[in-house]
Amino acid sequence: MSNDFSQFQEAFFEEAGDHLAIVEEGLLALEQHPEDLDLLNKIFRSAHSIKGTSGMFGFNAVAQFTHKMETLLDLLRNGQKVVTLEIADLLLKSTDCLKTLIDAAKTGSPVDGDTVQRLTGELASASDLKVEAELKVKAEAKVEGGPSESSLTSALTSTFLIAWTPPEWLFQRGLDPLQIFKELANLGTLSQVAVDTSKLPELVAMDPEKCYLAWTMKLETAKDRQVVDAVFEFVREDSVLVIEQVKVEAKAKAKVEGGPSESSFTSALTSACEPGEPKPLGEILVETGIVSRETLNHALAQQKRVGQILIEQHAATPQQVEQALQKQKQQESASQSKKTDTASIRVDTAKIDKLINLVGELVITQSMLSDLGSRFEMSQISVLLERMAQLERNTREIQERVMGIRMLPIGTAFSRFPRLVRDLSARAGKKIQLVLSGEETELDKTVIESIGDPLTHLVRNSADHGLEPPEERLDNNKPELGTIRLNAFHEGGNICITVEDDGRGLNRDKILAKAVKQGLIAENEKLSDDQIWLLIFKPGFSTAEKVTDVSGRGVGMDVVKRNIEGLGGTVSIKTALGKGTVFTLKLPLTLAIIEGMTVRVGKDTYIVPLLSILESIQPKAEVMKTVIGKGELINVRSTYLPMMRLYDVFCLQPEYTDPTKAILLILETEGERVAVMVDEILGQQQVVIKSMEQNFRKVAGVAGATILGDGTVGFILDVRGLLEIARQGAPVAA
């Protein structure tokens, strides 16, 4: 039977994710406040929601497991059990397990069956066993009742005598006796309906909202007793009801089955038992008794795969078949990953309403403009300018609102940390509290999804290396409890996220010694503090004496930096020995729009990402040097930087070929600098990035394109790509 609900699966997974987060957060908070009934109710409701909804999609493993969790939670909230550390731990582990079960339902990823089994057992033994057993019996009883209902349905006609005295308050529960008679009549032939009015009081004493009547009737039907009983489902327990089966007659089976009176309900039941597809030949042969099950299995085992047959017939080589099989596998996994790729976003309806409003305004402005255009006179130029200003206002506001749709509070990225810090502190034997602030700060969904891992690494780093063990903290007159703070806030057009700990701070000498040992710097190199701190972002750098399973393996900090820079952001460090360390991530609000500086080379316009520009200079002739094999260098305050002529890189016709007349932009990415020569700086503006890969192909040195104010296409420079080109020293044609 087709299930119309399948289209809501995506929504379910999203909702289930939210509920899981609520359960996890709630459980963590519960450890601090075990008596908090509101909290328990909230956790219970979320678990209950997952259970109810997952069942609707047939995710039985999820539903069953959640049911076990729910049982325990119910006991906790009723006060029959007390929240202990063990129970909280068990529930947290179960939440993790539930997560994998839900993922499995979503993507078909594998599930650790043993863990599920073990946790199910633990949950059951933590809960009241009697309750469990009762439920199981009930479920089994239901299964037994199932098939008999449908198998008995067809062949027989029965006659039932029914006497029904409904409760007086029948109407007050919204029940209508007429509905019941209609339903009975649908089952077969209803006759001899008699009403008993003996309980009807005098008119003055009668309450018109009460039911004083009782009925007797006769029903001839092909349905069995359970179907008749089901008609009275909502009133049976409160009524005086006698259903007597008086006569059973066999009738021609075919006639009953084809009968128009068969309700959709029963047909639904029978069709659920019927196989939806034709049976394989072997099955039919076994069923009709021509071959035995063993013979069939034996024959099936001898059956060969297509690939094997083709190889034997020399139609294909084993290698070719193997390749084809691999291709098939790839296609399978590709189609699977495509399935999981569909991303959806939930948007506050208020945001959409506002947007529709704005579009309305835009339409009005547009019609005013076209009206003006159709009968324009030069005297109306001021009106035209006014309308244009209005159009600009509308456009900007719509742009902001549309961006706003992709904006989510960063709290969603923060929510995983309470659990992480709890586990880390337990494992490292440190006492750590996590303080979150600025969770409501909004930023682009893609950015939120991409900063999760770098942030996790920074938090782990703080817990592992930043914070000292409790004894050491006490020795240094610090509170035993270490603090990690995560904060998010807006600064200009950027968002800043800080990860702060009150631990030992970065050790200048240790880092220097390590860097020398690793050959990252020369022994007597003079470095500023800030330069030293940045060394920890170098690949392969780690000062941790002990390698733990979470961090200290030397991979990570460089990845953090690369990830953040990949998002167009920066990482900086502030630290004080013995007092703590602050990592500050500065990220753009969105990836779709960047703040750019437009520059001109000859007749062409390029855009340079503003974040990567350090300064612009007009050099004197004496700072220019040419080194054989390394190209041109320029001395900026006694540091030599490679210099690139943008016209060389992209084969353009420049206005100036003399650097002293042109302008040099000093660009930086990942700590490396390059000077890029252009003719003129035009100004600063926001540009919308259009992907080169999607519209054309990847071009070295170009990060993307945009449409400029005059309608022409401008290229956005890829600073990292330019550095690569500078290193190779070879100009490339665009």
Added chain:
Amino acid sequence: MIKTALVVDDSPTMRQMVAFTLTNAGFNVLEAEDGKDAVTKVAGGPKINIVVTDLNMPKMDGISLIKELRKMAAFKFTPILMLTTESAADKKQAGKDAGATGWIVKPFNPEVMLKIIAKVLPA
């Protein structure tokens, strides 16, 4: 005449599924995310012909909502169905005591749900 159904559930997915089924069956659907929301939305709203409500909800749960609705003249005889799970036998009784007409046991499919609604809703 087009009938209006009030669907109350704190789970948006569940609510959408019920609303979707009812809309396809020709109902006009009013959605509410908890009991309190439902009470606010029915005040001055259209005439409701049937109510389908979840039981476990924040702010105001299903049982309290049923009691609240039964106090209103407009809902005195309106069929009210509650969404329950197999295990919640005690909830069924509490619902009946509050004035629920009947129940739909989760999980259910659209056919079963419409069948139960047809059972209690006068044509």
